[in-house]
Amino acid sequence: MAIHAEPAISTVRNVSPFRTDYTTWKVLAWTGPVFLFAVFVLWGIVAHNMPPFPPSATPEEVKAHFHDFRLPLLIALSICVTMTAFYMSWSVAVARVMERVEGPGGLLSKLEMMGGTITCAPVMVTLAIWLTAAHEVNNLTPGIMHMLYWMGWLLFDLAYFVTSLQIAAISIVFMRDTRAKKLVPEPVIWWGWVTFASFFAVSAIPFVTTGPLAFNGVISFWIAFFTWFFWIPSLSYFIIKAVDRIKAEDEAAGRVDA
Amino acid sequence: MSTLSRPGTVTTSRAVPRRLPGVDGVWVAIGADAVIFAILFGSFMQARLHNPAVFEASRHTLNSSLGGIDTLILLTSSWSVALGIQALKRDLVDRAPRYLLGGVLTGLMFMVSKSIEYFEKFTQGIAPATNDFYMWYFTLTGIHLLHVVFGTSLLSYLWIRSRRRAYSSLQRVVPECVASYWHLVDLLWVVIFPLLYLQKAA
Numbered sequence: 001m002a003i004h005a006e007p008a009i010s011t012v013r014n015v016s017p018f019r020t021d022y023t024t025w026k027v028l029a030w031t032g033p034v035f036l037f038a039v040f041v042l043w044g045i046v047a048h049n050m051p052p053f054p055p056s057a058t059p060e061e062v063k064a065h066f067h068d069f070r071l072p073l074l075i076a077l078s079i080c081v082t083m084t085a086f087y088m089s090w091s092v093a094v095a096r097v098m099e100r101v102e103g104p105g106g107l108l109s110k111l112e113m114m115g116g117t118i119t120c121a122p123v124m125v126t127l128a129i130w131l132t133a134a135h136e137v138n139n140l141t142p143g144i145m146h147m148l149y150w151m152g153w154l155l156f157d158l159a160y161f162v163t164s165l166q167i168a169a170i171s172i173v174f175m176r177d178t179r180a181k182k183l184v185p186e187p188v189i190w191w192g193w194v195t196f197a198s199f200f201a202v203s204a205i206p207f208v209t210t211g212p213l214a215f216n217g218v219i220s221f222w223i224a225f226f227t228w229f230f231w232i233p234s235l236s237y238f239i240i241k242a243v244d245r246i247k248a249e250d251e252a253a254g255r256v257d258a
Numbered sequence: 259m260s261t262l263s264r265p266g267t268v269t270t271s272r273a274v275p276r277r278l279p280g281v282d283g284v285w286v287a288i289g290a291d292a293v294i295f296a297i298l299f300g301s302f303m304q305a306r307l308h309n310p311a312v313f314e315a316s317r318h319t320l321n322s323s324l325g326g327i328d329t330l331i332l333l334t335s336s337w338s339v340a341l342g343i344q345a346l347k348r349d350l351v352d353r354a355p356r357y358l359l360g361g362v363l364t365g366l367m368f369m370v371s372k373s374i375e376y377f378e379k380f381t382q383g384i385a386p387a388t389n390d391f392y393m394w395y396f397t398l399t400g401i402h403l404l405h406v407v408f409g410t411s412l413l414s415y416l417w418i419r420s421r422r423r424a425y426s427s428l429q430r431v432v433p434e435c436v437a438s439y440w441h442l443v444d445l446l447w448v449v450i451f452p453l454l455y456l457q458k459a460a
Contacts, residue, residue, distance in 0.1 A: 186283030194290040201401070208386070211393040218301045219397070223294055 025093055026243045032090030032236040038083035046076035052216040056209040059142030062149045066137045073134035081127045084120050091116020097242045098173045108169040115166025122159035126152045153215045157202040167196045183242040188234045195227040280435035288442050295446050302394045306459050309390055314459035316391035324375050325455040328368055335364035336444040339437045346430045351423050358417040365410030372403050398450055405443045412436045
């Protein structure tokens, strides 16, 4: 008999023959901050992308940039390509917490997991494109280097709506959390909406090479990226705590196989 | 006297001393939006320092009369929406829709005014790529215009719902959230107008 406030879920969960692996769940939740750390340090600092090399740079300047920083680019980008997968594993952990709000197999939980997973694809491909540019800098013409640099940014930025859908799904579900103390507090949920809104500005990057909307500009880079960079650890903190809270809820309700 | 903390939840005013209008979370979004605009205003001023002559010459091409009218329109709009919330608080449910409609119509007026202004600029051959000033002018006013479009859509939703008597003194969280956002939109314009149209670059 269900004794928790989620009767439909509890009934199904209580008969589950599978054990809930809270430890793995928590480890996956930690991979979000690890992803962010890798992106921030490797892609941002070591690979000299904070701030990005200007979009107004000439092909010769782009080639010189990749030539000058070839070794740090090779090291940072090659590790970062691998570590981008942590965004996917983090998204799985988030989706599982979301399921405890909207029910097992909920549409928005699935959308979140798909959004988080597909976010990895353009990021990984972009990093691989820039890695190729750094690796082949001595064999490629300035025109090709310029094309690879721009191609990376267009892919990296303009695939934003996949991540937007992930963020929207998370925000909607946690807004619907009816617990007296929500698993994810309102400020973090609303910060998600701020991040969602800030992403739209990057749609302008194909059309400008200077100013606030250029891919190195105050809006398209500093605001759009840093709202996301702040959202990931904020949400991760409460997702990690949510795993413990859900475990306690399950134990209190006698749902060892939840 | 009773007050509302969450939709459908009535608590006594003794238990809940004071609360922010709407939900707490919307203030995070409003605060973040204000900070983002503050960063943009700072960046604009920094860009202006690098090229004061171009910014000053370009500023004179803006239609400050139209900018002034826009300011009056948005102040009136905020006032109208504030009256709508007051009406809800006093359970004057029949009055709220007309005030909210006032907010919608003034929002639409702002959009028309901004369209005229942009049309003028484009017919003069002025575009965002013309120089740094116009890049900032179109970016700041364009992002603000998107806020107006979004806010007017939300006010239209409130107007429709309020005509069906969906809101009252005990059910006003959503109108308060939208009104708080709308006041921010007004406040942002009150800064944008002097910054772009009136303030000398050098």
